[in-house]
Amino acid sequence: MNKISLIIQREYLTRIRKKSFIIMSVLGPIIFAAYILIPMYFATLEDKEEKTIVVIDDSKLFTEYESKGPKFVIPGTEYLKFQVIEGVTVETFRDGFEESGYYGILFIPANILASESSLIYSTKQTSVEISQYLERSMDSEIEHLKLAQHDIKDIERILAEVETSINVRNIKWTKDGKTQESNTGVVMGLGYLSGMMIFFFIFFFGSQVMRGVIEEKVSRIIEVIVSSVKPFQLMMGKIIGVGLVGLTQFLIWMILSAVLVTGLKAAFFPELNRTPTEQVVASDLFDQGDGQEETMNPSEAIPEVGDLDMAQEIFASLKSINAGVMVGAFLFYFIFGYLLYAAMFAVIGSAVDNETDTQQLIFPVILPLILGIYVMISAINNPDNALSFWFSMIPFTSPVVMMVRIPFGVPWWQVALSASLLVVTFLGMTWIAGKVYRTGILMYGKKASYKEIWKWLRYSS
Amino acid sequence: MNRTSELSGANLISASAVVKDFSGHRALNQVSMEVPEGSVYGLLGPNGAGKTTLLRIINQITAPDEGSIHFKGQPIGPDHRHMIGYLPEERGLYKKMKVGEQALYLAQLKGLTRQEAMLRLKHWFQKFEMSAWWDKKVEELSKGMAQKVQFITTVLHEPQLLIFDEPFSGFDPINVNLLKQEILKMKENGATIIFSTHNMASVEELCDHITLINESEVVLQGEMSEIRETYRADKYLVSFQGDPEKLSKGLDPDFELLSLEENGMGRQATIRIGKGEGSARLIRNLVDITEIKSFQEILPNMNDIFIQVVSDTNIKKGS
Numbered sequence: 203m204n205k206i207s208l209i210i211q212r213e214y215l216t217r218i219r220k221k222s223f224i225i226m227s228v229l230g231p232i233i234f235a236a237y238i239l240i241p242m243y244f245a246t247l248e249d250k251e252e253k254t255i256v257v258i259d260d261s262k263l264f265t266e267y268e269s270k271g272p273k274f275v276i277p278g279t280e281y282l283k284f285q286v287i288e289g290v291t292v293e294t295f296r297d298g299f300e301e302s303g304y305y306g307i308l309f310i311p312a313n314i315l316a317s318e319s320s321l322i323y324s325t326k327q328t329s330v331e332i333s334q335y336l337e338r339s340m341d342s343e344i345e346h347l348k349l350a351q352h353d354i355k356d357i358e359r360i361l362a363e364v365e366t367s368i369n370v371r372n373i374k375w376t377k378d379g380k381t382q383e384s385n386t387g388v389v390m391g392l393g394y395l396s397g398m399m400i401f402f403f404i405f406f407f408g409s410q411v412m413r414g415v416i417e418e419k420v421s422r423i424i425e426v427i428v429s430s431v432k433p434f435q436l437m438m439g440k441i442i443g444v445g446l447v448g449l450t451q452f453l454i455w456m457i458l459s460a461v462l463v464t465g466l467k468a469a470f471f472p473e474l475n476r477t478p479t480e481q482v483v484a485s486d487l488f489d490q491g492d493g494q495e496e497t498m499n500p501s502e503a504i505p506e507v508g509d510l511d512m513a514q515e516i517f518a519s520l521k522s523i524n525a526g527v528m529v530g531a532f533l534f535y536f537i538f539g540y541l542l543y544a545a546m547f548a549v550i551g552s553a554v555d556n557e558t559d560t561q562q563l564i565f566p567v568i569l570p571l572i573l574g575i576y577v578m579i580s581a582i583n584n585p586d587n588a589l590s591f592w593f594s595m596i597p598f599t600s601p602v603v604m605m606v607r608i609p610f611g612v613p614w615w616q617v618a619l620s621a622s623l624l625v626v627t628f629l630g631m632t633w634i635a636g637k638v639y640r641t642g643i644l645m646y647g648k649k650a651s652y653k654e655i656w657k658w659l660r661y662s663s
Numbered sequence: 664m665n666r667t668s669e670l671s672g673a674n675l676i677s678a679s680a681v682v683k684d685f686s687g688h689r690a691l692n693q694v695s696m697e698v699p700e701g702s703v704y705g706l707l708g709p710n711g712a713g714k715t716t717l718l719r720i721i722n723q724i725t726a727p728d729e730g731s732i733h734f735k736g737q738p739i740g741p742d743h744r745h746m747i748g749y750l751p752e753e754r755g756l757y758k759k760m761k762v763g764e765q766a767l768y769l770a771q772l773k774g775l776t777r778q779e780a781m782l783r784l785k786h787w788f789q790k791f792e793m794s795a796w797w798d799k800k801v802e803e804l805s806k807g808m809a810q811k812v813q814f815i816t817t818v819l820h821e822p823q824l825l826i827f828d829e830p831f832s833g834f835d836p837i838n839v840n841l842l843k844q845e846i847l848k849m850k851e852n853g854a855t856i857i858f859s860t861h862n863m864a865s866v867e868e869l870c871d872h873i874t875l876i877n878e879s880e881v882v883l884q885g886e887m888s889e890i891r892e893t894y895r896a897d898k899y900l901v902s903f904q905g906d907p908e909k910l911s912k913g914l915d916p917d918f919e920l921l922s923l924e925e926n927g928m929g930r931q932a933t934i935r936i937g938k939g940e941g942s943a944r945l946i947r948n949l950v951d952i953t954e955i956k957s958f959q960e961i962l963p964n965m966n967d968i969f970i971q972v973v974s975d976t977n978i979k980k981g982s
Binding site for chain 1: 719749751759768771813817
């Protein structure tokens with residue numbers, strides 16, 4: 203009867219059966235989706251309250267005269283209206299502005315071309331959205347005016363022709379000569395997500411190992427167990443058992459997420475269910491037919507096409523990343539990153555008598571992991587620079603940093619070196635952890651410190 | 664100690680010259696111990712003497728720095744773990760785990776198959792009338808109940824050697840009795856038992872061999888009967904009828920009258936005779952001067968021996 207498998211079984215089953223595990227498994231993807239979707243939802247939420255801004259245009263550059271009277275050249279939006287009033291000053295509105303029902307007063311001075319500033323008076327803090335909208339609109343208005351002053355013939359037409367919005371589409375050639383479209387943003391996002399996920403899992407399940415060790419120590423069952431099995435077997439059994447819990451949870455999340463995504467995809471992007479050929483043909487036709495109209499009336503045609511393009515590009519990009527390599531690398535760094543850190547967490551657990559004492563010991567252990575997150579964020583933009591390279595080699599940060607590099611494509615020798623370093627360090631760390639652990643678990647009432655741990659490491663047994 | 668080597672064939676455990684150091688503190692210094700098969704072996708000593716360390720070494724929880732442990736003549740190894748049952752001084756179980764599941768787990772770690780463990784557990788749980796606890800979590804049990812569960816898990820795999828570290832501390836009196844009965848029963852069935860204790864009464868009741876450890880060293884070792892012989896105080900308690908004055912005056916000057924008192928039992932005298940001298944001359948002397956109602960040797964109890972030996976060695980070390 204293999205004792206390690208018995209220990210793994212116990213560690214695994216007791217955790218899987220916990221209510222918290224079941225709740226986390228179901229809620230995990232939902233919480234995760236909520237984390238992404240809720241800020242997006244809030245960002246798209248527009249202020250639905252209609253606001254009217256009084257425009258006092260001393261420069262007269264922004265006023266058009268129509269039959270109905272003066273009109274602000276910058277168009278209002280659904281919820282933002284402008285009303286040009288002439289022959290008044292800002293002071294006119296100062297008293298009783300609150301009751302007037304206006305949101306604010308936009309004052310454009312006569313010397314706006316020189317001063318390049320205008321003022322908004324309001325009793326409220328003007329929203330960033332409104333300020334940005336006004337800035338952008340007035341900028342382009344003045345640019346047009348300045349260009350017009352040069353009196354170039356057909357300036358309007360030239361400008362319309364000149365206006366371009368380049369969309370850089372990344373086409374990768376695969377070895378067998380196929381072309382694949384990839385979107386850097388998607389690749390970045392995928393790398394970032396994998397790195398974060400590994401960080402989270404190491405931290406979460408590493409802590410579980412630590413708590414498990416403390417539980418055995420505090421409940422004093424440890425002595426009974428180590429009279430039946432070697433301390434090293436107990437430690438490895440616990441680390442592997444908890445790791446399997448992590449993998450199980452991960453698997454459940456993946457399946458649930460896949461179900462969620464498929465559901466959402468079907469509900470919101472029905473076009474994507476067509477075959478790729480159909481998509482290409484359809485979009486080509488669409489592009490040609492609309493080419494002319496796009497330049498003429500960009501405000502109406504683009505958003506729809508853009509949305510579809512975007513969604514197509516994302517799914518195309520996901521297809522372009524070598525799924526096998528990505529999943530393989532993720533599992534490898536996930537497993538070995540966890541194993542390396544779990545051994546260190548087990549040592550901390552063995553060194554203390556209660557959870558509160560862990561604080562000071564945990565910090566040096568998770569420091570490299572947090573550093574890894576910072577480097578990862580920089581590596582997303584520079585996946586091939588020296589910083590990214592070195593931190594994807596150092597075993598304490600490589601699980602997080604290498605994951606963001608892999609979707610961009612990394613030379614095989616770098617992956618091999620990083621992976622071997624990680625495995626070697628894991629073996630060394632586990633050996634050291636085993637030595638400290640077997641002494642630590644039987645120590646009570648000692649003040650937990652790294653000095654003490656160093657002493658235990660040198661005990662013969 | 665030379666004597667024990669002759670018996671080594673019948674020894675279940677023999678520890679030879681075991682040394683264990685903990686960062687500047689020597690927990691065990693050249694400790695040797697022979698535990699005959701089928702004996703109840705008492706490991707005595709004050710707190711911090713090194714008893715638990717020695718028991719942990721026999722359990723292979725820690726390894727000795729020097730010296731060796733043999734189990735039935737073989738160097739002790741992982742294969743022997745199944746043959747030992749250990750009840751540590753600090754007792755504990757997984758609090759959140761169900762009683763039955765936990766007992767099954769611990770039994771399987773000791774090498775029993777699940778089926779076998781289940782069968783034996785059913786038997787023990789019925790015997791101790793605790794079948795209703797099977798699906799309860801340990802944290803729901805009282806201390807006494809948890810102790811019973813732990814005891815069962817210690818003996819379930821019917822090991823050849825049982826090691827109890829301070830078995831009587833922490834158990835309530837009912838469980839202490841239960842434990843004593845079980846220890847004697849297991850001895851009858853051929854098991855060898857080592858236990859450490861402060862409780863000298865239980866030593867006298869149960870042990871046939873002892874080792875006394877003080878400050879990491881063995882200070883007294885051997886069979887109980889021999890030790891009693893060695894530590895005979897040559898004191899006798901005499902109940903008599905007659906004039907106490909006459910007794911104290913008529914007593915041979917070779918004998919020392921330690922006390923003379925009168926209580927509900929009648930008149931009693933405590934008399935010490937010369938080292939190694941038989942009681943015959945004292946009896947003859949007494950017959951002449953008083954009427955003896957009863958005459959008995961005052962045997963040293965383990966408590967006295969313990970205190971005497973420990974304070975003697977401490978004085979020696981102090982000087």
